[in-house]
Amino acid sequence: MIACDLDGTLLNADNMIGGETARLVRQIIELDIEFVFITARHHFAAEPFADDLRLDETIISLDGALTKCPHENSIIAMNPIDASLMLAVAERVAATPAVDCAFVMADRIHVSRRDMVIPGRHTHWNIDSVVTEKLADVKEPVLEMIASGTFRAINEVYAIVKPREQSSSVRTRLYESDSHGDLWYLEARSIYASKVHALSDYARLRSISMGDVIAIGDERNDVEFCEKAGYTVAVRNAVSRLKEIADYVTERACTEEGINEFLEYFLTVRRQHA
DSSP, X not given: OEXXXXXXXXXXXXXXXOHHHHHHHHHHHHTTOOEEEEOSSOHHHHHHXXXXXXXXXXXXXXXXXXEXXXXXXXXXXXXXXXXXXXXXXXXXXXXXXXXXXXEEOSSOEEESSTXXXXXXGGTTOOOOEEEOSOGGGOOSOXXXXXXXXXHHHHHHHHHHHHHHHHTTSEEEEEEEXXXXXXXXXXXXXXXXXXXXXXXXXXXHHTTOOGGGOEEEEOSHHHHHHHHHSSEEEXXXXXXXXXHHHOSEEOSXXXXXXTHHHHHHHHHHXXXXXX
């Protein structure tokens, strides 16, 4: 099995999978080697790339919160946030006018206000947004919570989440917007929503040892699953820690489709030992 990150790794300077990259990946799949996308994107934002490759294999999305095959309703695995915490957050948001909130689900995103400002890295999502003024009415599992507002207002929501963070049931990120003045963001996911947890669980489901997995990445959120894999590949633009642990580092960056170097090398070695 090969588990490969998308942004900064498989995608090129145009945020696309290059033609040569697609050809090499398809050759690997033809050898009956599973090629899994493992990405911070929502599942629906990764599906178009699977379509480009004519790939119907598994996508691990939202940094491990959701594991699902393209264009299928059934879910292989997911790691949602505790429902009681989301209810408490929804009630606090309803009582705090200076805060907007979004609940990210497997098939949609519920927003408390249509023109809610969300972090730029989320805007590429190919996903339906549903305005839900009363988020407490949302009953489906929440994979990620995103709140935005003034620093003071966001901290009122954080006060609800913090005890769960301290008890190691959620992971949070609190930060200031780079482009929207006095706006702050709070993001929360289950502590189990990580690439390493999701990939380990999926490999176990497929009766594959993590020692037999090739992991390819570039960012800090890739380090854990790359450390646990049997063989690690880092593209030239990867963070230092990932390049330190990598068995193979490409000479070219993702913008130059550096991933092709390893894919060609892998196919050559595989054919020599066929």
